[in-house]
Structures are given as structure tokens and as C-alpha cells.
Amino acid sequence: MKKFKLTGIFLMLAILFFGCSSKNSEQEIKQANDQFYAALNTMFTGEAGPILDIWSHENNITYLGPFGGYLKGWEAIGDEFKKNAAMKLGGKIVCKESHIYPGTDIGYVVCVEEGINISAEGKTITVSHRATNIFNLQNGKWKLIHHHTDLSPQLEDAFDKKIK
Secondary structure, three states, X not given: OHHHHHHHHHHHXXXXXXXXXXXXXXXXXHHHHXXXXXXXXXXXXXXXXXXXXXXXXXXXXXXXXXXXXXXEOHHHHHHHHHHHHHOOOOEEEEEEEEEEEOOOOEEEEEEEEEEEEXXXXXXXXXXXXXXXXXEEEEOOEEEEEEEEEOOOHHHHHHHOOOOO
16 A cells, blocks of 8 residues: 555656646747747848847758748758848748647647738738747757748749749
């Protein structure tokens, strides 16, 4: 009987410990995801710093954005966001209907990105597509290691652009 009580106590402690850890991770991943969208919107004004800071700088990161294509590694992804920032296109994207899936050192968010972008000609383009953001805990900070959105024909047409 004592063995079952002891096992039950350890099981309850494990559930409490991992439940709290998961809740903390969930809040931290939500905060990192919010920082990503704030950085994305700052990038639209021409400032690349925050978007470059939220990403991991490893070679195994990936980006599959709304223009299609596939970028892998920090150098390619960092360069792409620097180019986008230099265009100073304006606009705002928000993460709606988000669902957060925490882990101890990796977690992800699925959501719908909604908002507007501005074309080079000044036309407003409405954006609404699904997105997945995967974060990895690196040196105590949640860093983006993967961003994937649906293809956006309206953006491809407006910018006459596809990432190869």
C-alpha cells in the first residue's frame, strides 16, 4: 500500500512540475511569437534589427514565406529580411486565432496572419493566410527556427516576385 501511495505522490509532483513548466513555456513562446510579429511590422518601416534578432542565427533554420520558395540557413534568411526592410513598404500583419504548443526546448505556434501590405505602387494588399512559427530555446531565449505561410497569389502578383 505504501508503494502505491509513494508512486501516487511522485506522479502528482511530476504532473505539477511539468504542468508549471509547460505553462511557463507557453507564455514564453507566446511572447516570442508576439515579438516576431512586432519585428515583422517594424521591418515594414525599414528597420531590420528586431526581425534579425528574433531569428536563430544557425544554418539549420528554414523560411517558407508567402512568395513561395524555400530558404535555408541564417545567411539566406537574414539577407532576405534585410532586402525586405530596405523596401520600406509599410503595412501591418497580426497573428490571429493562435494556438501555442509548448515544449521544454522547442515549441510552435499556428495562426492566421491577417493585415495589409503596401505594394511599390502604393496599393493596399489584403493579406490572410495560415502560418506556423517554430521556436527553439537557445541560451535562455526563444529563437525562431522556422516560419511557414501559405502561398499568397495576391502578394506575388502585386510584387511580381517569387523566392526561388
